[in-house]
Amino acid sequence: MNTILPISSESLIPDMSQNPETHQTSYTFNLDYGGDGQVKGFCDELAAMRQAIYKIINTERYQYPIYSWDYGIELADLFGKPIPYVYAELQRRITEALMTDDRINSVTGFEFSNSGIGGGDVLVKFNVDTIFGTISAQKEVTGVV
Template structure:
């Protein structure tokens, strides 16, 4: 006998927003313990996106991560605006991040660009940073 499809399967479902409740990464002591939500979860999501090289890991979709490998060996005058574009592109793939602004670039060591910026999320603004070898 073929089951009827009345009831649960006939309803339309819509996901309005990605969940933020996730495991808490404690980077200072290299542990994952507890849970986090809201703005702290967004800080962690931004960190994870910017630490994952795009197209390098089969487990992630091609929309996840940032491309930085090809910046190595390029002039700093080209790396800074390109890094701004790539960070913005990588982070705005997440629906919870509305925009990225306030970029500031500096070179503390030879061959390293240090970038700080503000990610505007639905939970509030998150200050973040990323260093890239060029």
């Protein structure tokens, strides 16, 4: 039995220079956030984008060494700030965090509300336009003011 081995490892690396517009696939593991937190199969396109949005806006930037410094959102410094400032910063920071994903076209339709003791909880709802369709999302920040 004769086995032919490559002469160098360069032949094992695909040539991506032919198509610089290659995008990463959206096919990924399906995480069950609402249930028991288990991985349950796979998801793709809109379901995968919903999951990616959830992960981005629920991961504090710079806190976890496994993530790039471009991944996640900065929310920790908003605690104790006035509500109008938090509204403006949340819109900017959510947009900035999500737009790092090249599958997201825009983040629009921000709606804010606040509740809790002394109005210290902020809920923001927004729409994320992706290459697969539009997703409605929300983020709650507690303990502001």
